[in-house]
Amino acid sequence: xxxxxxxxxxxxxxxxxxxxxxxxxxxxxxxxxxxxxxxxxxxxxxxxxxxxxxxxxxxxxxxxxxxxxxxxxxxxxxxxxxxxxxxxxxxxxxxxxxxxxxxxxxxxxxxxxxxxxxxxxxxxxxxxxxxxxxxxxxxxxxxxxxxxxxxx
Numbered sequence: 001x002x003x004x005x006x007x008x009x010x011x012x013x014x015x016x017x018x019x020x021x022x023x024x025x026x027x028x029x030x031x032x033x034x035x036x037x038x039x040x041x042x043x044x045x046x047x048x049x050x051x052x053x054x055x056x057x058x059x060x061x062x063x064x065x066x067x068x069x070x071x072x073x074x075x076x077x078x079x080x081x082x083x084x085x086x087x088x089x090x091x092x093x094x095x096x097x098x099x100x101x102x103x104x105x106x107x108x109x110x111x112x113x114x115x116x117x118x119x120x121x122x123x124x125x126x127x128x129x130x131x132x133x134x135x136x137x138x139x140x141x142x143x144x145x146x147x148x149x150x151x152x
Contacts, residue, residue, distance in 0.1 A: 011052040022045055062074075069119065085110070
């Protein structure tokens with residue numbers, strides 16, 4: 001439950017930031033700035049609020065897997081698929097109306113984004129907390145001289 005609350009809180013944090021950006025866009029560009037996308041401002045705000053929270057809940061549920069780099073990458077891909085899927089739902093409508101190209105684009109974007117973000121999360125948050133590797137016993141091995149040539 002602690003991990004679920006952690007993920008939901010991070011998702012809510014990003015949702016608030018995205019909604020603030022959406023409000024600034026509406027103020028700066030006017031009420032018709034979404035006309036070319038075929039969505040309303042309310043749909044955009046719903047996407048900006050719901051997608052990060054859903055992605056954060058996925059990350060929170062799977063947070064124990066982030067101990068390992070591969071687990072963090074898989075969790076990143078799952079969360080990215082939820083967020084990118086929400087974007088596609090907003091732009092393309094229900095899933096049963098999607099063509100194969102929408103599935104391919106959603107999958108590719110989610111995989112690439114998830115790999116990047118999951119690996120970055122692991123390197124920033126998990127790797128620094130790991131214990132350093134144990135050194136072999138005895139003195140360190142002698143270092144080789146730089147290059148092949150040694151002055152006499």
